[in-house]
Amino acid sequence: MSSLWFILQALILKKYPAVLILVSFYRFFVTIQSGLASLILVKDPSAWSLKPDICLFAVLYSAVVGTALCTSAVAWCLQRTRPVYVSMFKPLAVVVADVIDVIFLGQVLHLGSLVGAAVIITGFYAVIWGKAREEKLHEDSGEGQWSESSSESTPLLQSAK
Numbered sequence: 001m002s003s004l005w006f007i008l009q010a011l012i013l014k015k016y017p018a019v020l021i022l023v024s025f026y027r028f029f030v031t032i033q034s035g036l037a038s039l040i041l042v043k044d045p046s047a048w049s050l051k052p053d054i055c056l057f058a059v060l061y062s063a064v065v066g067t068a069l070c071t072s073a074v075a076w077c078l079q080r081t082r083p084v085y086v087s088m089f090k091p092l093a094v095v096v097a098d099v100i101d102v103i104f105l106g107q108v109l110h111l112g113s114l115v116g117a118a119v120i121i122t123g124f125y126a127v128i129w130g131k132a133r134e135e136k137l138h139e140d141s142g143e144g145q146w147s148e149s150s151s152e153s154t155p156l157l158q159s160a161k
Contacts, residue, residue: 010078019075027067082131091120 005026012022042048050056095117101107 006074006078009075010082013075013079017079019072019079023068023071023075027071030067089124092124095120 009022009026013019016022050059098109098113098117102109
Protein backbone atom coordinates (compact mmCIF):
# COMPACT_ATOMS: atom_id res chain seq x y z
CA MET A 1 0.00 0.00 0.00
CA SER A 2 2.83 2.41 0.74
CA SER A 3 4.32 1.82 -2.72
CA LEU A 4 1.02 2.97 -4.22
CA TRP A 5 1.15 6.04 -1.97
CA PHE A 6 4.71 6.81 -3.16
CA ILE A 7 3.58 6.75 -6.80
CA LEU A 8 0.58 8.95 -6.04
CA GLN A 9 2.73 11.31 -4.00
CA ALA A 10 5.27 11.63 -6.84
CA LEU A 11 2.48 12.53 -9.27
CA ILE A 12 1.09 15.13 -6.88
CA LEU A 13 4.55 16.63 -6.26
CA LYS A 14 5.09 17.11 -10.01
CA LYS A 15 2.03 19.33 -10.27
CA TYR A 16 2.03 20.82 -6.78
CA PRO A 17 5.53 20.88 -5.24
CA ALA A 18 4.54 21.98 -1.73
CA VAL A 19 6.05 19.14 0.28
CA LEU A 20 5.06 20.31 3.77
CA ILE A 21 1.41 20.83 2.82
CA LEU A 22 1.24 17.39 1.22
CA VAL A 23 2.87 15.77 4.24
CA SER A 24 0.54 17.66 6.59
CA PHE A 25 -2.58 16.48 4.75
CA TYR A 26 -1.26 12.93 4.62
CA ARG A 27 -0.48 12.88 8.35
CA PHE A 28 -3.85 14.47 9.17
CA PHE A 29 -5.82 11.77 7.38
CA VAL A 30 -3.60 8.97 8.71
CA THR A 31 -4.21 10.30 12.24
CA ILE A 32 -7.98 10.24 11.70
CA GLN A 33 -7.85 6.68 10.32
CA SER A 34 -5.59 5.47 13.12
CA GLY A 35 -7.72 7.12 15.78
CA LEU A 36 -10.91 5.55 14.47
CA ALA A 37 -9.30 2.11 14.20
CA SER A 38 -7.89 2.42 17.72
CA LEU A 39 -11.24 3.45 19.18
CA ILE A 40 -12.85 0.41 17.60
CA LEU A 41 -10.13 -2.10 18.52
CA VAL A 42 -9.11 -0.95 22.03
CA LYS A 43 -12.08 -1.27 24.36
CA ASP A 44 -10.27 -0.66 27.68
CA PRO A 45 -10.27 3.09 28.53
CA SER A 46 -7.32 2.71 30.90
CA ALA A 47 -5.13 1.74 27.93
CA TRP A 48 -5.44 5.31 26.64
CA SER A 49 -3.89 6.99 29.68
CA LEU A 50 -0.28 8.14 29.40
CA LYS A 51 1.75 8.97 32.47
CA PRO A 52 4.85 11.20 32.31
CA ASP A 53 7.34 8.35 32.04
CA ILE A 54 9.12 6.39 29.33
CA CYS A 55 5.80 5.49 27.64
CA LEU A 56 4.98 9.14 27.01
CA PHE A 57 8.51 9.73 25.71
CA ALA A 58 8.16 6.74 23.36
CA VAL A 59 4.87 8.03 21.97
CA LEU A 60 6.25 11.55 21.43
CA TYR A 61 9.46 10.25 19.85
CA SER A 62 7.49 7.99 17.54
CA ALA A 63 5.25 10.89 16.54
CA VAL A 64 8.08 13.29 15.80
CA VAL A 65 10.78 11.04 14.36
CA GLY A 66 8.81 8.06 13.15
CA THR A 67 6.13 9.95 11.30
CA ALA A 68 6.78 13.61 10.66
CA LEU A 69 10.50 13.43 9.95
CA CYS A 70 10.27 10.17 8.03
CA THR A 71 7.35 11.31 5.86
CA SER A 72 9.07 14.61 5.12
CA ALA A 73 12.25 12.78 4.11
CA VAL A 74 10.29 10.46 1.82
CA ALA A 75 8.53 13.42 0.18
CA TRP A 76 11.86 15.18 -0.30
CA CYS A 77 13.37 12.04 -1.85
CA LEU A 78 10.38 11.68 -4.17
CA GLN A 79 11.05 15.16 -5.52
CA ARG A 80 14.65 14.19 -6.27
CA THR A 81 14.14 10.66 -7.62
CA ARG A 82 11.39 8.41 -8.91
CA PRO A 83 8.95 6.38 -6.76
CA VAL A 84 10.74 3.12 -7.55
CA TYR A 85 13.84 4.21 -5.67
CA VAL A 86 11.93 5.41 -2.63
CA SER A 87 9.75 2.30 -2.37
CA MET A 88 12.81 0.05 -2.65
CA PHE A 89 14.14 1.30 0.69
CA LYS A 90 10.98 0.20 2.54
CA PRO A 91 11.94 -3.52 2.76
CA LEU A 92 15.40 -2.56 4.01
CA ALA A 93 13.72 -1.30 7.19
CA VAL A 94 12.96 -4.92 8.09
CA VAL A 95 16.62 -5.87 7.69
CA VAL A 96 17.75 -2.87 9.74
CA ALA A 97 15.21 -3.74 12.46
CA ASP A 98 16.57 -7.30 12.60
CA VAL A 99 20.14 -6.03 12.95
CA ILE A 100 19.14 -3.56 15.68
CA ASP A 101 17.23 -6.32 17.51
CA VAL A 102 20.33 -8.51 17.55
CA ILE A 103 22.78 -5.76 18.53
CA PHE A 104 20.82 -3.79 21.11
CA LEU A 105 18.16 -6.18 22.39
CA GLY A 106 20.11 -9.41 22.27
CA GLN A 107 17.49 -11.20 20.17
CA VAL A 108 18.38 -14.48 18.52
CA LEU A 109 18.73 -14.28 14.75
CA HIS A 110 16.87 -17.15 13.10
CA LEU A 111 17.66 -18.80 9.77
CA GLY A 112 14.39 -17.49 8.30
CA SER A 113 15.40 -13.92 9.15
CA LEU A 114 18.77 -14.40 7.47
CA VAL A 115 17.22 -15.89 4.33
CA GLY A 116 14.59 -13.14 4.24
CA ALA A 117 17.24 -10.45 4.64
CA ALA A 118 19.31 -12.01 1.85
CA VAL A 119 16.29 -12.09 -0.47
CA ILE A 120 15.39 -8.47 0.34
CA ILE A 121 18.94 -7.21 -0.18
CA THR A 122 19.35 -9.20 -3.41
CA GLY A 123 16.06 -7.85 -4.74
CA PHE A 124 16.99 -4.33 -3.70
CA TYR A 125 20.31 -4.39 -5.52
CA ALA A 126 18.78 -6.12 -8.56
CA VAL A 127 16.23 -3.33 -8.96
CA ILE A 128 18.84 -0.60 -8.39
CA TRP A 129 21.16 -2.29 -10.92
CA GLY A 130 18.31 -2.62 -13.44
CA LYS A 131 17.25 1.02 -13.04
CA ALA A 132 20.85 2.22 -13.42
CA ARG A 133 21.19 0.14 -16.57
CA GLU A 134 17.89 1.49 -17.92
CA GLU A 135 19.00 5.09 -17.29
CA LYS A 136 22.33 4.39 -19.00
CA LEU A 137 20.48 3.05 -22.05
CA HIS A 138 18.33 6.20 -22.12
CA GLU A 139 21.41 8.41 -21.86
CA ASP A 140 23.17 6.47 -24.64
CA SER A 141 20.15 6.83 -26.93
CA GLY A 142 20.08 10.61 -26.31
CA GLU A 143 16.76 10.71 -24.47
CA GLY A 144 18.22 12.04 -21.21
CA GLN A 145 17.44 10.69 -17.77
CA TRP A 146 13.66 10.97 -17.96
CA SER A 147 11.42 11.69 -20.88
CA GLU A 148 9.90 14.71 -19.08
CA SER A 149 13.30 16.38 -18.68
CA SER A 150 13.19 17.81 -22.20
CA SER A 151 10.35 20.11 -21.13
CA GLU A 152 12.61 21.76 -18.52
CA SER A 153 14.29 23.87 -21.22
CA THR A 154 11.02 25.42 -22.41
CA PRO A 155 9.73 28.40 -20.46
CA LEU A 156 6.58 28.04 -18.40
CA LEU A 157 4.96 31.16 -19.81
CA GLN A 158 5.62 31.89 -23.44
CA SER A 159 4.82 35.29 -24.81
CA ALA A 160 2.03 35.27 -27.38
CA LYS A 161 3.40 37.34 -30.25
